[in-house]
Amino acid sequence: MSELSQNIKTQSHPAGLDRPAGNGQKNFDKTHPILSSGIGLRAEHYKDFIDTKPSVGWIEVHPENYFGGGLHRHYLNEARKDYPLSLHAVGLSLGSTDPVDEKHLQKFKELIDIYEPFNVSDHASWSVSGNAHLNDLLPLPYTQETLDTLCRNIDQTQDFFGRKILVENPSTYIAFAENAMTEYELMNALHDKTGCGILLDINNIYVQSVNHKFDAWHYIDNITVDAVGEMHLAGHTEKDINGERFLIDTHNQFVRGDVWGLYEHAVRRFGAVPTCIEWDLDLPSLNDLMGEADKAQSIVNEHTDQNLKVYNAA
Amino acid sequence: MRLKDLQNRFSDYIADLKLQNSGDDEFNGQFVNDAIPIETRLNIYQDGVYSTCVSVLMNNHPLLKDLVGDDFLRYMAIEFAKNNLPTSGYLNEYGLNFPDFIYKFKPAAGLPYLYDIARIDRGWNHAYHADDVPHLDPQSLHDVSPADYAFLKMTMHPSVTFVKSDYPIWQIYQYILKNRGGDDTQLRSEITPNAAKDPDALPEKAEEQDNTSDIPPPDMNTGGENVVILRDNLMVKVYPLDEDNFQFLVNLRDKKTIGEASGKVMAKFPAFNLAKTFRGELKRNIFSGFQLSK
Numbered sequence: 001m002s003e004l005s006q007n008i009k010t011q012s013h014p015a016g017l018d019r020p021a022g023n024g025q026k027n028f029d030k031t032h033p034i035l036s037s038g039i040g041l042r043a044e045h046y047k048d049f050i051d052t053k054p055s056v057g058w059i060e061v062h063p064e065n066y067f068g069g070g071l072h073r074h075y076l077n078e079a080r081k082d083y084p085l086s087l088h089a090v091g092l093s094l095g096s097t098d099p100v101d102e103k104h105l106q107k108f109k110e111l112i113d114i115y116e117p118f119n120v121s122d123h124a125s126w127s128v129s130g131n132a133h134l135n136d137l138l139p140l141p142y143t144q145e146t147l148d149t150l151c152r153n154i155d156q157t158q159d160f161f162g163r164k165i166l167v168e169n170p171s172t173y174i175a176f177a178e179n180a181m182t183e184y185e186l187m188n189a190l191h192d193k194t195g196c197g198i199l200l201d202i203n204n205i206y207v208q209s210v211n212h213k214f215d216a217w218h219y220i221d222n223i224t225v226d227a228v229g230e231m232h233l234a235g236h237t238e239k240d241i242n243g244e245r246f247l248i249d250t251h252n253q254f255v256r257g258d259v260w261g262l263y264e265h266a267v268r269r270f271g272a273v274p275t276c277i278e279w280d281l282d283l284p285s286l287n288d289l290m291g292e293a294d295k296a297q298s299i300v301n302e303h304t305d306q307n308l309k310v311y312n313a314a
Numbered sequence: 315m316r317l318k319d320l321q322n323r324f325s326d327y328i329a330d331l332k333l334q335n336s337g338d339d340e341f342n343g344q345f346v347n348d349a350i351p352i353e354t355r356l357n358i359y360q361d362g363v364y365s366t367c368v369s370v371l372m373n374n375h376p377l378l379k380d381l382v383g384d385d386f387l388r389y390m391a392i393e394f395a396k397n398n399l400p401t402s403g404y405l406n407e408y409g410l411n412f413p414d415f416i417y418k419f420k421p422a423a424g425l426p427y428l429y430d431i432a433r434i435d436r437g438w439n440h441a442y443h444a445d446d447v448p449h450l451d452p453q454s455l456h457d458v459s460p461a462d463y464a465f466l467k468m469t470m471h472p473s474v475t476f477v478k479s480d481y482p483i484w485q486i487y488q489y490i491l492k493n494r495g496g497d498d499t500q501l502r503s504e505i506t507p508n509a510a511k512d513p514d515a516l517p518e519k520a521e522e523q524d525n526t527s528d529i530p531p532p533d534m535n536t537g538g539e540n541v542v543i544l545r546d547n548l549m550v551k552v553y554p555l556d557e558d559n560f561q562f563l564v565n566l567r568d569k570k571t572i573g574e575a576s577g578k579v580m581a582k583f584p585a586f587n588l589a590k591t592f593r594g595e596l597k598r599n600i601f602s603g604f605q606l607s608k
Contacts, residue, residue: 043501065504067404069446071548072504091403097318104403129325133400135408136362138324141344145317174355175346178315212346241350248358280504 032118032310033058033084037297038276039289040088046075048286056293057308058084058118060276064091067107076115086119086230086276087111088199093133094153094167095126095140105160112161118310119230119274121166121199122157124150124187141176142186147193150186154194163313166229168199171207171236171249183208184222197229197311200270202263203255207236207247220266228270229311233263233296234278252281255292264299272304315344328360331396367395370408373503375435378416378428380490390419406443410436427481434487434552437475437543441550442502444473449546450601462606464573468566469603473545476555476564484539484554485532500550546599553598558583559591563600571607 035057041049043065059079066072079085089108092100112120125137140146150167158164167190169183181189187198200223209216235253239246255263255277263275277292300306315323323341345352371391372379379387394415400408413432422428449471458466477483540560543552555563558579565575576588595601 043504046501062504064404065406068406068443070442070444070545070550071500071502072443073446074548093403097321101403107404126321127403129321131401132325132329133403134325134328134363135366135400135403135405136359138321138359141317141320143317149317173358174352176344177346178344241354244349246350 030082030084031116033274033308035297036272036275036300036306036308037293038086038274039293040276040278040280041076041079042280042283043072043075044283045286045289046071046079050075050078052286053082054286054290056083056290057297058086058274058276060086060088060119060278063087063089063108063111066111080115085115085117086121086274087115087117088168088276089120089122090137091127091133092122092153092157093126093128094122094150094157095124095138095146096128096153097149098128098130100153100156100160101128102160105157109161112163118313119166119197119199120161120163120313121168121230123168123170124190125170137170139170139172139174139176142179142181142183143176144180147181147186147189150190151193154190154196158194158196164195164197164311165313166197166199166311168201168232169204171201171204171247173211173246173248175212182214182219182222184219188222188224188227191224191227198223198227199230199232200228200266200273201232201234202266203232203234203236203259204249206256206259206262207249210245210247216262217265220262220269223270225270228273229309231263231266231270231273231275232278233259233275233292250281251278253279254284254288255295260295260299263296264303267299267303270309272300272306272308274308274310275300315340320344327356328363329399331360331364363399364392364395366405367398367400367408368392370405371395371412374406374409374439375412375432377431377435377438377487377490380494381428381431381486382422382425386422390416390422393419406439412436427479427483427486430477430479430481430483431486431490433475433477434483434541434543437477438550438552439502440475441473441543441545442500444471444545447472447602449599450596450603452596455596455604458604458606462608464571464576465606465608466572466604467569467607468572468601469605470563470567471544471600471602473543473550474567474600475543476540476560476567477543478538478540478560480538482532482534482536482539484541485536487541487552489532500548542600544598544600551598558586559595562586562588562591563595 037056038058038060039056041059041061061076066076091104123137124140126140127134127136127138154165154167169187190196191198205216205219233255234249234251235255237248237250239248275296277289277296279289342352368388368391371394372387375387394412398411413429413436416422416432417429540555540557541552542555562575562579565578579586
């Protein structure tokens, strides 16, 4: 067993940390979730969410949308008063050969200091090359050089934040000829070498298993159990290209049946892990989104002891 | 291929829409080749990158969208993105130079005020996302001796943008709002790389404040108008400014003292009412601070 396995702690009640009195933004006593299911909170749902305070374990937002002030911050402050928070970044470009942008890290850290998220994450992908920021989660060859690059940037990020982060497996649409390891081997190695946790996106595994023709269940069976600090679920779009079934990770619809099946398999292996429903385009009503979160929660309730595992960020 | 070279080549491929088939054997050899062509797979990424850019521009320019329609705005956005991919991971800042692009964009030459309306959209977006800096409390000026007012240098709130135009942009702005009707939200949607594979599937976005009624169509012969955009607490607001007030505030922004700024304006506009303008702008929450300069 890895010495990092003690990174996983079981948490069945809020931590209730003492917080400095102050500017009113620090009254966030709900540091950790009790229920496993969370939702990605989007601007269109702010008002509904704060007015109705639905029964969901926690919320997740993209920090890049909160680097300024104004209404987004206002609503996040309101939501954070009642819900634990996960900050899920899309802009660190952990897979770039250049180091992580210190200005981006600084803005991100300001949010971490204010909102005290229980999880902080980004992706095993890249978007920056020289001056170009390609605002997409671009694929990496799974080689020793890529592993070293990711580890260097994860170390830099964790040192800057003074805490561990989670790294998410991406959806990819192309595979590299020089791959020297599988993606799950890469993800496990990141955990072993840097202490980062894995944010396991179940939909991304499924999407890739179709696009690159591998066994999604085998992938899950080979992920280090203690490394998984969060899971993601989302909808994808199915296409037919030259008679081949091809999937795109669009986050614009309900989670598909096959992905729910794979999630159940993951829950049996990893236990009760915070799980976020991501929906970014063609947004449904908050009620429908909550329905997806309830569905994920019921799978956890059925197959686990419901003691929620929270990755130790220290 | 070293990772750095691979990322450079990948990046170049995505950036260059015109050379979609430019992958040479060395580049194509980096990928697994199967029933789905490498080019088709790479183009999924290219489409993702460009559609995010287009989504951001369309999201950030609701006034332009109302003026020229979805199709023409998307056309301008795509033409802009071809030579202006993002240079930062902070997508709210993408397209700062989109108004300048529109200024020179020949198919839009018949609508010369688009440049200024695009700048109002940009100013609105800037105000919306500006840092949460407290507004200047007028009470804090009570400690300043009236004899020293002329030596005050004012700090503009970080949300403020001034737009000066040769066209009646305030009338055009009000006319757009009137035709929208019934808008009641200030919320802007978020655009993230996760959410932008399909530019046709954009959520409805951004509305302006102000309920307007009985606004006549703009009279294009009435000369230029100026506006200021700022965020007053949580609300983004757009105001018209007469030329004298506009020049006074721009001088204050450029770190002139109140005495210097009002002197310059009064030389051109003898009727300029300093006390009324200053009180009005204080109330509007345009300032965030001051310093005494003598």
